[in-house]
Amino acid sequence: MLHTVNKSPFERNALDACLTRAAKGSAILLYEDAVYAATKGTNVASRVSQATQAFKVFVLGPDLRARGFDEAQVLDGITVIGYDEFVDLTVEHGTVNAWL
Amino acid sequence: MQFGILVNEGPYNHQASDSAYQFVKAALGKGHKIFRVFFYYDGVNNANKLTEPPSDDRNITKRWSELGKAHGLDLVVCVAAALRRGIKDEVLADGFRISGLGQLIEAGVHSDRLIVFGD
Amino acid sequence: MSTDENSSGVVKKFMYVNRKAPYGTIYALEVLEMVLISAAFDQDVHLAFVDDGVYQIKKGQDTKGVEMKNFSPTYRALDGYDIEKLYVEKESLDERGIAASDLMVPVEIIDRAAMTALIDSMDVVLSG
Numbered sequence: 590m591l592h593t594v595n596k597s598p599f600e601r602n603a604l605d606a607c608l609t610r611a612a613k614g615s616a617i618l619l620y621e622d623a624v625y626a627a628t629k630g631t632n633v634a635s636r637v638s639q640a641t642q643a644f645k646v647f648v649l650g651p652d653l654r655a656r657g658f659d660e661a662q663v664l665d666g667i668t669v670i671g672y673d674e675f676v677d678l679t680v681e682h683g684t685v686n687a688w689l
Numbered sequence: 690m691q692f693g694i695l696v697n698e699g700p701y702n703h704q705a706s707d708s709a710y711q712f713v714k715a716a717l718g719k720g721h722k723i724f725r726v727f728f729y730y731d732g733v734n735n736a737n738k739l740t741e742p743p744s745d746d747r748n749i750t751k752r753w754s755e756l757g758k759a760h761g762l763d764l765v766v767c768v769a770a771a772l773r774r775g776i777k778d779e780v781l782a783d784g785f786r787i788s789g790l791g792q793l794i795e796a797g798v799h800s801d802r803l804i805v806f807g808d
Numbered sequence: 809m810s811t812d813e814n815s816s817g818v819v820k821k822f823m824y825v826n827r828k829a830p831y832g833t834i835y836a837l838e839v840l841e842m843v844l845i846s847a848a849f850d851q852d853v854h855l856a857f858v859d860d861g862v863y864q865i866k867k868g869q870d871t872k873g874v875e876m877k878n879f880s881p882t883y884r885a886l887d888g889y890d891i892e893k894l895y896v897e898k899e900s901l902d903e904r905g906i907a908a909s910d911l912m913v914p915v916e917i918i919d920r921a922a923m924t925a926l927i928d929s930m931d932v933v934l935s936g
Contacts, residue, residue: 590928595708606827606859609920612928621704651711672715679802680690680721686825686933687805689697697936730838730936769841790845797932798818798849805935 591682595621595689598633607688608636613643616682618675619667620649627667628658641666649675692716693796694726697807699734700749701742706735709806710752717760725763725796726753728785730807733771736764738782750782757784765792820931822846823854826861827935830880831871835936836864837879842934844882847889854930855886857915858897858923862904865896867912883913897923 592611596603604619604626611617617640619627626637627648640646641664650669653659660669670678679685694713698705713723728735740750757764764785766776771787778787797803824843830836846853857865864883871878886892894915901908901917908917918926927933 595704602859610858610924610927612924615928621708672711673719675712676716676719676721679692679804683802684930684933685802685804686927686930687807687935689805689807689827689935695934729842730834770838790842791848793842794822794846794849794851797822797846797934798816798820798851803932803934805933807936 591616591618591678591685593618593620593685593687594623594626595619595687597622598626598631603688604633604637608640608644611644611686614645616645616647616678618647618649618670618678620652620675624648624653624656624658627653627663629662629664634664638664638666647674647678690801691722691724691799693724693793693800693803695793695796695803695805695807696726696728696732696735697730697805699731700740702731703808705806705808706732706749706753707747709804710749710756712804712806713762714756717756723760723762724800725765725792726757727793727796728764728766729770729790729793731774732807733766733774733776736766736771736776736782736785737780739780740782754782754784767793819850819852821852821854821929822932822934823856823927823930825856825858825927825933825935826864827859829860829863830869831874831876836861837877839934839936840879840882842936843886843891844889847891852893853891854893854895854926855891856895856897856923856927858900860904862896862900862906862911865894865911865913865915866906867910869912880912886913895923895926 598604
């Protein structure tokens with residue numbers, strides 16, 4: 590299963606809702622305002638880093654760059670992808686669950 | 690692979706419609722098929738042809754119409770959600786059609802993947 | 809629309825994940841409209857209530873004072889549409905101080921681990 594999260598972890602609980610209910614080994618894509626969860630130095634960084642052990646975590650590059658961040662500011666263990674790879678993820682991981 | 694797309698939010702207020710558009714474009718570019726794009730909740734506002742954004746910004750409604758035309762996309766607006774929000778045939782942009790919620794369920798049944806974009 | 813028209817033989821496991829409270833936004837009401845329509849398609853429909861979604865089925869909703877439509881009776885009508893797979897996450901209830909007896913419909917209360925497994929087994933997941 591591919592889980593998508595599109596909300597900042599500082600405003601909404603979507604990331605937490607996803608991390609606590611995604612089956613181990615699932616893929617998680619952070620996009621739109623959820624890209625902030627993928628950046629270094631936040632107070633959720635350790636939680637997100639830990640999540641990369643249990644899940645395959647991705648962040649959408651175009652959303653990241655739109656918000657003034659680049660690849661260098663992304664936590665280790667998170668893969669930066671584009672829309673093409675977003676499509677590939679949905680193909681590879683079966684059902685998609687959007688945590689809105 | 691065949692995709693169903695659900696857009697839950699209106700244009701501009703949320704990025705949902707933009708993300709859905711980019712996803713659809715990428716999927717088509719990779720040779721996938723789009724079974725249907727369904728607009729629900731405030732997403733029905735994406736079909737309003739009276740939309741007139743400033744000229745230096747993207748025109749979300751027009752962009753959907755054009756992509757729809759270029760690729761023969763089935764752009765469906767939920768009738769119940771649309772009536773609630775004043776979206777009727779009179780204001781419907783090119784390429785969109787108004788139909789029942791069953792069209793969404795059908796997209797879920799017949800697509801290989803249903804991708805939801807919302808808030 | 810008749811069931812025959814809609815059944816192409818494909819039966820998928822559909823899940824509606826309800827994570828939002830009623831009235832403050834329209835999502836709960838319009839999800840319910842999706843749920844009712846899906847009954848006509850002979851699909852294997854599941855409803856999950858997690859996080860604030862559990863507030864949707866809190867007993868005793870009275871909307872007279874806010875002059876909004878009280879759509880909560882619809883949850884009680886779901887079994888008439890053969891939609892009987894309603895799951896509530898125990899942790900979500902506990903976090904909000906809500907007891908099973910506060911809920912207006914019969915549901916299966918499962919813990920977060922079981923909810924995780926249930927969600928993971930679905931073919932189509934819809935959220936609003």
